[in-house]
Amino acid sequence: MNKGKIRYAGIAMLLVFFSACSPALKEGVQTQVGRQSLKKYWTTNDCNTSGGVISLETTNSLLTSRFEVRNFILTAKLMTTSGAEGALLFHVVSGNSEEATGYSVIINNSDYRKGSPQKTGSLSLIRNNFVRTASDDIWFDLSVAVRGNHITVTVDKKIVIDYIQPGNPDRIEGLERRLLSRGLVFLQKSNDAGSIQVDDISIELLADNIEFENPDPVTSDTTGKLLSMLNQQGFPVIDYHGHLKGGLTVEQVSQHGMTNGYNYGISPNCGLNFPVTNDSSLIAYFIDIENEPVFKAMQCEGREWITLFTPDAIARYDYIFTDAMTWTDHKGRRLRLWIPEETFVDNEQQFMDMLVEKIEAVISQEPVDIYVNPTYLPANIAASYDRLWTAERMDRVIKVLKENDVALEINARFKIPGIDFIKKAKAAGLKFTFGTNNADNTDLNRLEYCLEVVRETGITAEDIFIPRPSGEKKVMKKGLPAKITG
Numbered sequence: 001m002n003k004g005k006i007r008y009a010g011i012a013m014l015l016v017f018f019s020a021c022s023p024a025l026k027e028g029v030q031t032q033v034g035r036q037s038l039k040k041y042w043t044t045n046d047c048n049t050s051g052g053v054i055s056l057e058t059t060n061s062l063l064t065s066r067f068e069v070r071n072f073i074l075t076a077k078l079m080t081t082s083g084a085e086g087a088l089l090f091h092v093v094s095g096n097s098e099e100a101t102g103y104s105v106i107i108n109n110s111d112y113r114k115g116s117p118q119k120t121g122s123l124s125l126i127r128n129n130f131v132r133t134a135s136d137d138i139w140f141d142l143s144v145a146v147r148g149n150h151i152t153v154t155v156d157k158k159i160v161i162d163y164i165q166p167g168n169p170d171r172i173e174g175l176e177r178r179l180l181s182r183g184l185v186f187l188q189k190s191n192d193a194g195s196i197q198v199d200d201i202s203i204e205l206l207a208d209n210i211e212f213e214n215p216d217p218v219t220s221d222t223t224g225k226l227l228s229m230l231n232q233q234g235f236p237v238i239d240y241h242g243h244l245k246g247g248l249t250v251e252q253v254s255q256h257g258m259t260n261g262y263n264y265g266i267s268p269n270c271g272l273n274f275p276v277t278n279d280s281s282l283i284a285y286f287i288d289i290e291n292e293p294v295f296k297a298m299q300c301e302g303r304e305w306i307t308l309f310t311p312d313a314i315a316r317y318d319y320i321f322t323d324a325m326t327w328t329d330h331k332g333r334r335l336r337l338w339i340p341e342e343t344f345v346d347n348e349q350q351f352m353d354m355l356v357e358k359i360e361a362v363i364s365q366e367p368v369d370i371y372v373n374p375t376y377l378p379a380n381i382a383a384s385y386d387r388l389w390t391a392e393r394m395d396r397v398i399k400v401l402k403e404n405d406v407a408l409e410i411n412a413r414f415k416i417p418g419i420d421f422i423k424k425a426k427a428a429g430l431k432f433t434f435g436t437n438n439a440d441n442t443d444l445n446r447l448e449y450c451l452e453v454v455r456e457t458g459i460t461a462e463d464i465f466i467p468r469p470s471g472e473k474k475v476m477k478k479g480l481p482a483k484i485t486g
């Protein structure tokens with residue numbers, strides 16, 4: 001990813017005259033700096049304007065402010081058309097033609113697996129956002145605020161980024177100057193596809209002397225530093241398996257993610273005797289979280305789920321996942337492996353063979369994107385994990401995942417699969433997700449096991465699963481199995 005570079009070519013001359021002609025903005029007053037005032041406040045390169053709306057259409061399209069900002073609130077209305085990507089930069093300091101200075105807020109509403117993975121609102125390479133927060137062809141509101149060392153980005157009134165720059169921020173090579181200071185604002189297009197239209201830009205300058213806040217101490221511990229590094233490498237850090245359990249709200253989950261530096265996928269549990277049991281409750285849940293800055297996921301429960309929902313309703317979700325913790329054994333008993341009273345291990349080798357068969361049946365027939373809680377063993381044999389998960393059994397599971405293009409969850413709560421399994425899966429070219437599967441409002445954790453796996457196995461950004469774009473959902477292509485799979 002090479003989003004760190006900022007284009008300065010062509011504006012050096014303008015900067016020479018900067019101080020002589022910079023227009024005054026009044027502190028504490030929201031000033032319209034677009035529309036009729038556009039030429040007063042901005043230098044435009046390769047932009048079309050019509051009826052007050054500015055259109056950026058090429059890689060050379062650039063608005064450069066004639067004013068500088070320190071603390072400010074900028075708001076604008078934007079609309080992209082298909083494929084358009086760009087960024088709003090702030091605190092850009094002149095005279096550094098090679099290095100990125102200041103911060104960059106991404107504008108990109110392309111579908112998943114299309115265009116750059118960072119989507120609108122992303123505070124690029126510092127606090128990345130991978131969730132689509134706006135759509136092409138629909139106007140959306142973008143707001144960027146800096147108050148002291150606190151950066152907030154909102155899209156359509158939803159907070160997407162909430163970042164407090166620490167006193168001595170760690171920055172990798174090439175990002176040393178991605179820091180707060182005082183500088184210019186740029187609005188630029190970064191590709192030739194589509195257009196970015198901008199209207200109604202206003203700026204309110206805030207006092208220079210806003211006090212700095214102390215960042216949450218977790219952001220500077222070992223885990224916090226690792227998460228920060230992964231953000232700087234453009235690594236998609238996403239907890240794809242979050243639940244609104246124990247009264248958790250989507251705002252609380254998002255805030256936990258924003259503080260720590262990752263995105264969330266939120267899913268209802270869908271299946272027999274679960275809260276979501278039919279299309280109408282599945283669609284109602286989707287509508288509830290549709291405008292939230294989280295991935296929308298469906299957890300398919302038990303094996304009966306395939307009889308309860310239609311492909312059209314399922315395909316609204318960004319991705320769907322299941323585990324192999326519920327199935328019916330050779331004696332006709334329905335097992336739920338996390339409940340000791342409902343788990344029957346008459347013979348551990350036979351049980352393991354049956355478990356592997358069930359995983360193969362589920363993964364090869366159910367149109368899921370991710371296999372979660374993978375390799376989970378019931379409590380009475382969990383201590384023998386390394387002995388029971390033989391190389392042959394691991395290979396069979398990895399093979400069926402690979403053949404069916406199903407990603408493997410690295411589960412942060414259960415710390416599964418083991419490192420050996422993940423190394424084999426990586427060698428086979430599987431995609432991975434991080435997932436917690438929180439059971440309550442107290443166990444969101446911070447993906448510690450997933451980070452340990454990254455360190456030990458060398459998983460890279462390219463190994464991470466990204467949801468399929470609309471029109472390419474597995475359930476629409478493969479359909480649902482005619483019969484219960486296990």
Ligand SMILES: [Zn+2]
Binds near residue numbers: 241243299437438
């Ligand atoms: Zn779950």
